[in-house]
Amino acid sequence: MIALNNWGRSLLTHAVSNMPELPEVETVVRDLQKAGLAGRAIRKVVVQWARSIDALTPRNFAKRVCGQSIVNISRRGKFIILELSDGQFLLIHLRMTGRLIIGGNVEREKDYERVALLLDDGRWLQFLDTRKFGRWCLVNSLEERLGMLGPEPLSTAFTSRLLTQKLADHQRMLKPLLLDQRFLAGLGNIYVDEALWDAQLHPMRLSSSLSLSESGQLYRSIRKVLRRGIHSQGTSLGDGQTNFYSVAGRRGRNQDRLRVFRKAGAACPRCGDGIIERIVVGQRGTHICSSCQKI
Numbered sequence: 257m258i259a260l261n262n263w264g265r266s267l268l269t270h271a272v273s274n275m276p277e278l279p280e281v282e283t284v285v286r287d288l289q290k291a292g293l294a295g296r297a298i299r300k301v302v303v304q305w306a307r308s309i310d311a312l313t314p315r316n317f318a319k320r321v322c323g324q325s326i327v328n329i330s331r332r333g334k335f336i337i338l339e340l341s342d343g344q345f346l347l348i349h350l351r352m353t354g355r356l357i358i359g360g361n362v363e364r365e366k367d368y369e370r371v372a373l374l375l376d377d378g379r380w381l382q383f384l385d386t387r388k389f390g391r392w393c394l395v396n397s398l399e400e401r402l403g404m405l406g407p408e409p410l411s412t413a414f415t416s417r418l419l420t421q422k423l424a425d426h427q428r429m430l431k432p433l434l435l436d437q438r439f440l441a442g443l444g445n446i447y448v449d450e451a452l453w454d455a456q457l458h459p460m461r462l463s464s465s466l467s468l469s470e471s472g473q474l475y476r477s478i479r480k481v482l483r484r485g486i487h488s489q490g491t492s493l494g495d496g497q498t499n500f501y502s503v504a505g506r507r508g509r510n511q512d513r514l515r516v517f518r519k520a521g522a523a524c525p526r527c528g529d530g531i532i533e534r535i536v537v538g539q540r541g542t543h544i545c546s547s548c549q550k551i
Contacts, residue, residue: 283489293358297324298325317392321346335349343396355385357382359379415475428463430461450515489510
């Protein structure tokens with residue numbers, strides 16, 4: 257069994273409110289790819305907040321990273337993965353307020369900087385984190401930290417049949433189960449609420465009670481809302497440093513396409529009769545239409 261510290265366990269079980277979810281992290285990864293980060297060598301490491309680095313001292317982290325090249329950028333669940341030339345993997349979890357930006361030395365942003373990498377082309381890859389919850393972790397194997405994650409909901413390996421079986425294997429309320437990263441990787445509060453509304457399923461329904469047609473609809477709804485979020489380059493709620501911004505500094509557009517999340521008091525956009533309510537499920541604020549999503 258894979259040994260996890262408290263940080264690893266917390267990231268696998270529940271998402272922190274408003275933390276970037278799969279579409280936001282995928283947006284960041286695509287921005288990093290477009291910026292030409294792959295192939296760049298790391299010349300210098302600056303750590304302004306030691307606890308942003310998991311399990312290593314800033315000095316040891318810098319020693320292991322300096323001189324390495326970034327050969328690939330990818331995503332697993334809510335983790336950004338930088339594959340290094342010596343076979344190590346640098347995992348970055350943004351959590352609530354973490355941001356990655358790329359710029360030259362003159363434009364280097366100093367406010368809230370926690371970690372920065374100087375690249376061989378003179379640009380800096382900076383990690384800004386207002387509330388200091390984000391973490392960087394250096395591992396020799398992805399299995400070491402990500403082996404307990406559930407399937408990727410947009411992968412070809414994730415099928416309606418697989419979801420049906422996984423739901424039947426549990427007797428848990430749908431909302432907490434879908435938030436559990438060991439069950440399914442990448443979903444958080446926003447997209448779970450949206451998917452359950454789209455599938456017309458109450459978040460307190462027991463997973464084992466779903467019919468074959470209901471689990472099939474949930475499968476389609478999960479993929480639908482995630483693809484819509486990616487197409488809209490993520491969800492940005494509110495303003496200020498705690499909001500989601502892409503590497504290029506763009507706000508997401510998906511907040512304009514949300515149907516129920518943070519829409520309490522509005523008429524249901526599907527039935528028109530129900531009013532969107534905010535309830536608490538598994539200690540999480542949850543948005544539903546009680547007319548469409550009956551328990």
